[in-house]
């Protein structure tokens with residue numbers, strides 16, 4: 001993709017000078033473990049202490065250089081310290097750092113840039129709500145939908161991850177805050193996500209089963225559902241395992257929502273801003289949501305999130321409908337505006353689409369040689385490689401996922417898991433990654449697979465220096481039928497134990 005002269009990454013990565021964690025990393029990890037809560041997860045998954053990062057690479061304090069296929073969980077679509085973002089940050093740092101909701105130039109520049117790239121019917125017809133995190137954006141979006149609809153009831157899907165906000169407003173005392181936040185009494189209607197690999201409602205045959213179920217919820221007075229205000233959907237499941245739904249899913253969901261005057265909220269926190277080879281994942285199916293949640297890459301690595309909503313959705317929102325001191329930080333806005341500009345100017349997103357297709361077939365050809373890989377799916381640089389105990393049962397192999405993560409780390413490649421059992425290795429490199437680093441990462445992936453195949457029951461290794469709690473052994477039962485997966489799946493570990501966290 002690039003000539004050596006314009007590499008953004010450390011060109012010699014992966015380069016392991018001492019098996020990670022090296023001595024200095026161990027010191028910092030131990031100090032972190034002493035001082036910080038033990039509720040944090042990432043030091044267990046990637047026991048290294050980063051020092052400096054460039055493009056798609058990270059160097060740790062021991063001088064090890066890693067290829068970064070995690071990208072801060074899709075925060076760094078433009079990689080670490082992209083020169084144009086560094087320049088934008090530096091310029092803004094000489095102006096103003098905090099300005100509440102006042103219209104700084106950075107703020108207006110950001111709004112204009114974002115307006116120019118919104119999907120379909122939202123472009124030119126949207127208003128923007130600033131928030132700080134992904135969860136914050138989703139919470140605001142759902143509140144907005146409930147306010148606009150004058151009723152509550154959100155369809156959310158199995159496997160969904162939308163953050164862990166919600167609820168704190170109940171501790172705030174003002175009635176006016178309670179009157180626009182519905183989380184205290186919020187109603188969630190859980191519907192199976194159409195997962196073609198693990199179909200629950202016939203997702204292997206398209207979206208019809210899911211839509212029929214939704215129709216039943218609306219039409220049958222005894223369905224148990226009183227009202228539906230909105231449907232909240234990830235166009236591709238993120239934390240749930242990089243599950244790509246059938247092509248007709250989003251268009252059918254759009255039609256369903258239109259038929260019943262239900263609002264469609266797309267959570268593009270992880271899939272947005274070029275990640276899937278389009279600016280927005282919804283653009284693959286030409287669907288425009290009524291409300292779009294944007295976070296992660298939109299701040300280029302500085303906390304910033306946004307809700308874009310159809311301007312005709314509500315006539316007027318009460319002042320202070322949603323609040324937060326740090327919304328729309330000028331430093332984040334300056335970097336965010338430049339991020340959007342970089343993404344829309346060049347052909348990076350088109351390249352991500354075509355390079356993603358090549359990568360999919362390269363991962364699939366690995367699957368041809370390694371039966372522990374049950375499925376490979378994805379779009380752009382959002383690719384999931386799912387490990388199973390065997391292809392007939394499709395029983396998820398979480399230990400293999402975790403062992404792969406550890407084996408890759410030892411080879412200088414950072415790659416995270418996803419899925420309820422950590423059974424999916426997810427490829428989410430920065431979009432700017434050089435081709436050579438893809439080749440080297442794939443070689444490390446195959447090498448790791450081969451070494452694990454040679455010792456099949458090896459489980460994930462964790463640094464002995466990093467205190468960790470034992471993971472309960474998964475209960476593996478003989479699987480009757482992959483189409484009815486719930487009774488045969490290993491039990492998901494409790495949140496406080498080993499569940500990976502999302503960022």
Ligand SMILES: Cc1ncc(COP(=O)(O)O)c(C=O)c1O
Nearest residue numbers: 133134135162163269270502503
């Ligand atoms: C799809 C999706 N929505 C929301 C969130 C929550 O974002 P945050 O961690 O910034 O609250 C995440 C985080 O991974 C996500 O993947």
